[in-house]
Structure formats: C-alpha cells, structure tokens
Amino acid sequence: MxxxxxxxxxxxxxxxxxxxxxxxxxxxxxxxxxxxxxxxxxxxxxxxxxxxxxxxxxxxxxxxxxxxxxxxxxxxxxxxxxxxxxxxxxxxxxxxxxxxxxxxxxxxxxxxxxxxxxxxxxxxxxxxxxxxxxxxxxxxxxxxxxxxxxxxxxxxxxxxxxxxxxxxxxxxxRPAYQEKLVGHLRAHVDELCADCKVRLERNPLRVLDCKVERCQQIALAAPSILESxxxxxxxxxxxxxxxxxxxxxxxxxxxxxxxxxxxxxxxxxxxxxxxxxxxxxxxxxxxxxxxxxxxxxxxxxxxxxxxxxxxxxxxxxxxESGQRFGQPAQLFIAVADEGSADEALALASRLRREGLRVELDTRGGSLKSQMKRADKVGATYTLVLGELERTSGQAQLKPMAGGEPVPVKLAELAQTLHAAKPAA
Missing domain, CATH: 3.30.930.10 (Bira Bifunctional Protein; Domain 2)
Incomplete structure (x- = not known):
C-alpha cells in the first residue's frame, strides 16, 4: 500500500x-x-x-x-x-x-x-x-x-x-527617540533574549516588537516615542x-x-x-x-x-459567532426509478440554467438513501420524480423543514421555486 x-x-x-x-x-x-x-x-x-x-x-x-x-x-x-x-x-x-x-x-x-x-x-x-x-x-x-x-x-x-x-x-x-531607547535597553542588556541583543545593535526599535515575555516587560518600561x-x-x-x-x-x-x-x-x-x-x-x-x-x-x-x-x-x-454561511440547495430531486434518471438529470440542468441551486445524487439508490442525502445537504425542498410524475407533468414539492407538500407543474417548477419563501 x-x-x-x-x-x-x-x-x-x-x-x-x-x-x-x-x-x-x-x-x-x-x-x-x-x-x-x-x-x-x-x-x-x-x-x-x-x-x-x-x-x-x-x-x-x-x-x-x-x-x-x-x-x-x-x-x-x-x-x-x-x-x-x-x-x-x-x-x-x-x-x-x-x-x-x-x-x-x-x-x-x-x-x-x-x-x-x-x-x-x-x-x-x-x-x-x-x-x-x-x-x-x-x-x-x-x-x-x-x-x-x-x-x-x-x-x-x-x-x-x-x-x-x-x-x-x-x-x-525618530533618531532622538532611538537614543533614549538604546540607553534604556543597554541598562537591561543582560536580560534581553539573544535575538534582541543583536537587534539592539542593528535596529533597536525591533526590540519593542519582540514576543519573548522578558523582552516585553523591558519594553513596557521603555520611554514613550510620543514624548519625542x-x-x-x-x-x-x-x-x-x-x-x-x-x-x-x-x-x-x-x-x-x-x-x-x-x-x-x-x-x-x-x-x-x-x-x-x-x-x-x-x-x-x-x-x-x-x-x-x-x-x-x-x-x-x-x-x-x-x-x-x-x-x-x-x-x-x-x-465562533454562531452565524450561518453558504446557501443550501433550493431543491433536491430524488429519482424514483431507473427510467426517470435521464429526465431528472435534464430537469436539474434546466433549473440550474434558471439560476436555481439544485442537488441530484447521480448514483441513484433507494429513495430512503436519496432523502438522507437531501437532508444532509440542507435542501429547502425535495421533489420525487418517477414515471407518474413524468407522464402527468405534475409533482409534489415537499418542504424539508416540515409542512404539507405543494402540488406543482413540472413546466412551472422554476417560477414556483423562485417565488417560494427562502429557508429561514
């Protein structure tokens, strides 16, 4: 392996x-x-x-x-x-x-x-x-x-x-302040970390930016640049x-x-x-x-x-703020039978062209497993597409948060979803 x-x-x-x-x-x-x-x-x-x-x-x-x-x-x-x-x-x-x-x-x-x-x-x-x-x-x-x-x-x-x-x-x-700072730091040179001893000679202001605790304590007592x-x-x-x-x-x-x-x-x-x-x-x-x-x-x-x-x-x-981010799918299309798979793919494609966020599990599987997937992705609605829905041109739009299914014409599905109240 x-x-x-x-x-x-x-x-x-x-x-x-x-x-x-x-x-x-x-x-x-x-x-x-x-x-x-x-x-x-x-x-x-x-x-x-x-x-x-x-x-x-x-x-x-x-x-x-x-x-x-x-x-x-x-x-x-x-x-x-x-x-x-x-x-x-x-x-x-x-x-x-x-x-x-x-x-x-x-x-x-x-x-x-x-x-x-x-x-x-x-x-x-x-x-x-x-x-x-x-x-x-x-x-x-x-x-x-x-x-x-x-x-x-x-x-x-x-x-x-x-x-x-x-x-x-x-x-x-700044040069006048740097002189005051160097005087302060030299009085505590033995307490500075190794890096700050080098900074003291090359760029004393960098000592004030050191993250080592003992150097920070020395910096706290340093003269204020605002006075200079x-x-x-x-x-x-x-x-x-x-x-x-x-x-x-x-x-x-x-x-x-x-x-x-x-x-x-x-x-x-x-x-x-x-x-x-x-x-x-x-x-x-x-x-x-x-x-x-x-x-x-x-x-x-x-x-x-x-x-x-x-x-x-x-x-x-x-x-950490508890805010919610991202936009869940507006619709999950579940495929009821193998003969409806192509129609479901075409329907999803058409709705996406209409600007809708649509999920479809291309693996198919049982309706139960597809509904679990719909729940996992946080879809607002689901629609089961099978032979009955294809032949009648009608389907049921089920709110995943609960409530009664809404009858909908497949030809008018995009308009219905656009007009639907967004999920809270």
Missing amino acids: SQKIAGPKGMNDILPGEVEVWQHVERTARELFSRFGYGEVRTPTVEDTALFVRSVGEETDIVGKEMYTFEDKGGRSLSLRPEGTAPAARAYIEHSVVNQEPLTRWFYMGPMFRYERMKTGRYRQFHQIGAEAYGSKEPAQDVEIMDLVVQLLQTLGLKDVSLNINSLGDETC LCEPCREHFASVQRKMGALGIKFEINHRIMRGLDYYTRTTFEFIAAHPVLGTASTVGGGGRYDKLVKSLGGPDVPAVGVGLGLDRLCLLLR
Missing part, C-alpha cells in the same frame, strides 16, 4: 463547510472596499527577494528567518511573498500609476508565506486582505483606512475588537485623533505599538480581538503610514498608508 502524502505543515486545506465563511468575508470586503473607491490589484505570489530586503528590512525576523527563499533555474533569488504592501508598491512603481492618477486606492486578497512557529491563527501559508492608498499625506487618509476596517468588522458582525494607535515619528524625530515627536508629527497624530473622534471611532493610544516592518512612519495601528479562540494571535489586522517606501524602492516620492488583515483569524472569529 502506497504511503499517504500529507499537505505541507502549516499550509491548510479549506474545504466545503468551511470555505463558505471565507467566501462571505471576501464578498463583504470586495463590496465594502468598492464603496470607498478601492480597486482590486493582484500581484504574483513570488517576487524578487531584494524587494523584501529593501522594504521589510534585512534585520527583521521576516527577512532573516521566516521567508521562503529559493534560486530559480535562471539563478535569480526569489521569495514567496511574506506580506502584501511591498508587492503592491512594486506594481505601483513598475506601471507608473502615479502618472495616471495622483490619488490611488488599491486592495488585495491572497496567500502570504512565512516559516513561523505554528499556533492557532498563525500559519506558514496565511491569507491577507489588505488596502493601500498612495498620494495623500493627510491625516484624513490614515483615518479613512482605519474607518474602512472598522466598517468591515461591523458589517461582518465582529465585536470586541479594539483599535490601538500610535505614532512612530519620522526621520526628523517633532511638531509636524505631533500635529499629524493630533489631527488623526480629532478626525477619528469626528467619525465616532473608538481607539486607545498605545505607545508600544511598533509593528514588525521597517517601512512604517508616523501613524501605526492594530486591531486586537478579545476572543479566546485566537489565543496569543489576537491581532486581526494592523498597518500604518509608510511615506518613504515607494521612493526607497526606486519610485517617485509619494506618501502612502495601508492596512493588512488576517483572513484566517477573521474566519476563526466568524465561525
């Missing part, structure tokens, strides 16, 4: 019964994002490794430890994308989009890849929904991006998700807060939010869920402003702000 082949660890199959939740989130996001004027962009799953080294940061864990990087047959170093912002920025530059529209709003959906320690809500192939806005340096654009997520969560019916915001300053004021903001950054952050208030969006200021990527400047934020199903992977989305990323990748000097949402985590929360 041949050995079974399993899927790669941390890269999950999404099967019917579960995929309907995903489809619901994706449909909801597409509809909502279009209301905000965001168009969908689709970038390759694989990019030049240099894109992520230059954007995400060579000293980040993502580039240093987590990327799936390989050499192709042409000797080029390629990587499976670990996040969506850098590929979108690359596409924005490559296609000279700034010359076509000064304000550009994009969204994307798709798989990302990081070789991480797996736990609930954190996988090696994970899925993101993201939005990026290029061309506006105004605080209003930061707020619009956050409002986009707030409205998506509300539309999905997800509650108990808090919004934390911070400002990371910019190249003017220059006046333009302070005004920008104050304007963000004021506009959030005007929209009625609740938020908390959290000076410890740094995010795990090097390209962020000024506004940064995270959406954090309180539900225990996520365990320690409680951040369902996050992002911020990255005004220098496009230029650093060889593009024009265009400001930008964006957000990424964990689709896997959103779906975990939705499955």
Whole structure:
C-alpha cells in the first residue's frame, strides 16, 4: 500500500463547510472596499527577494528567518511573498500609476508565506486582505483606512475588537527617540533574549516588537516615542485623533505599538480581538503610514498608508459567532426509478440554467438513501420524480423543514421555486 502524502505543515486545506465563511468575508470586503473607491490589484505570489530586503528590512525576523527563499533555474533569488504592501508598491512603481492618477486606492486578497512557529491563527501559508492608498499625506487618509476596517468588522458582525494607535515619528524625530531607547535597553542588556541583543545593535526599535515575555516587560518600561515627536508629527497624530473622534471611532493610544516592518512612519495601528479562540494571535489586522517606501524602492516620492488583515483569524472569529454561511440547495430531486434518471438529470440542468441551486445524487439508490442525502445537504425542498410524475407533468414539492407538500407543474417548477419563501 502506497504511503499517504500529507499537505505541507502549516499550509491548510479549506474545504466545503468551511470555505463558505471565507467566501462571505471576501464578498463583504470586495463590496465594502468598492464603496470607498478601492480597486482590486493582484500581484504574483513570488517576487524578487531584494524587494523584501529593501522594504521589510534585512534585520527583521521576516527577512532573516521566516521567508521562503529559493534560486530559480535562471539563478535569480526569489521569495514567496511574506506580506502584501511591498508587492503592491512594486506594481505601483513598475506601471507608473502615479502618472495616471495622483490619488490611488488599491486592495488585495491572497496567500502570504512565512516559516513561523505554528499556533492557532498563525500559519506558514496565511491569507491577507489588505488596502493601500498612495498620494495623500493627510491625516484624513490614515483615518479613512482605519474607518474602512472598522466598517468591515461591523458589517461582518465582529465585536470586541479594539483599535490601538500610535505614532512612530519620522526621520526628523525618530533618531532622538532611538537614543533614549538604546540607553534604556543597554541598562537591561543582560536580560534581553539573544535575538534582541543583536537587534539592539542593528535596529533597536525591533526590540519593542519582540514576543519573548522578558523582552516585553523591558519594553513596557521603555520611554514613550510620543514624548519625542517633532511638531509636524505631533500635529499629524493630533489631527488623526480629532478626525477619528469626528467619525465616532473608538481607539486607545498605545505607545508600544511598533509593528514588525521597517517601512512604517508616523501613524501605526492594530486591531486586537478579545476572543479566546485566537489565543496569543489576537491581532486581526494592523498597518500604518509608510511615506518613504515607494521612493526607497526606486519610485517617485509619494506618501502612502495601508492596512493588512488576517483572513484566517477573521474566519476563526466568524465561525465562533454562531452565524450561518453558504446557501443550501433550493431543491433536491430524488429519482424514483431507473427510467426517470435521464429526465431528472435534464430537469436539474434546466433549473440550474434558471439560476436555481439544485442537488441530484447521480448514483441513484433507494429513495430512503436519496432523502438522507437531501437532508444532509440542507435542501429547502425535495421533489420525487418517477414515471407518474413524468407522464402527468405534475409533482409534489415537499418542504424539508416540515409542512404539507405543494402540488406543482413540472413546466412551472422554476417560477414556483423562485417565488417560494427562502429557508429561514
């Protein structure tokens, strides 16, 4: 007997019964994002490794430890994308989009890849929904991006998700803060994990993003970056807060939010869920402003702000919400005798062309087994088709939830089903 082949660890199959939740989130996001004027962009799953080294940061864990990087047959170093912002920025530059529209709003959906320690809500192939806005340096654009997520969560019916915001300053004021931070960290250098001792020398801000508990405790006592903001950054952050208030969006200021990527400047934020199903992977989305990323990748000097949402985590929360997803069959056709099989297949085909969801067990079998199948698929109605029904052109439409069968003409079946009250 041949050995079974399993899927790669941390890269999950999404099967019917579960995929309907995903489809619901994706449909909801597409509809909502279009209301905000965001168009969908689709970038390759694989990019030049240099894109992520230059954007995400060579000293980040993502580039240093987590990327799936390989050499192709042409000797080029390629990587499976670990996040969506850098590929979108690359596409924005490559296609000279700034010359076509000064304000550009994009969204994307798709798989990302990081070789991480797996736990609930954190996988090696994970899925993101993201939005990026290029061309506006105004605080209003930061707020619009956050409002986009707030409205998506509300539309999905997800509650108990808090919004934390911070400002990371910019190249003017961040160096002064970094000096204060380094002084604090050096006083506790012996307590830092091995990775953070390296980060202290190469990129001290990354220490604040460490997940090791003792490093988190040191980070808690670190000076706040908000005390070191220059006046333009302070005004920008104050304007963000004021506009959030005007929209009625609740938020908390959290000076410890740094995010795990090097390209962020000024506004940064995270959406954090309180539900225990996520365990320690409680951040369902996050992002911020990255005004220098496009230029650093060889593009024009265009400001930008964006957000990424964990689709896997959103779906975990939705499955716990008790909501129902997917659309059951409106009709199950049960075949009473072998001579009616072709007629049943033709009837199902005709009804499907009429836009109806119709199930038919092509294996046939006893009526009892077919009715069990109708119940399993959650059909709203069943119709038994046999010689009597074929010759008379009449049948009985049986509600699976209970109630009296409804006489129906086979020629008028589509109109009857379209007019029928949907299942509760």
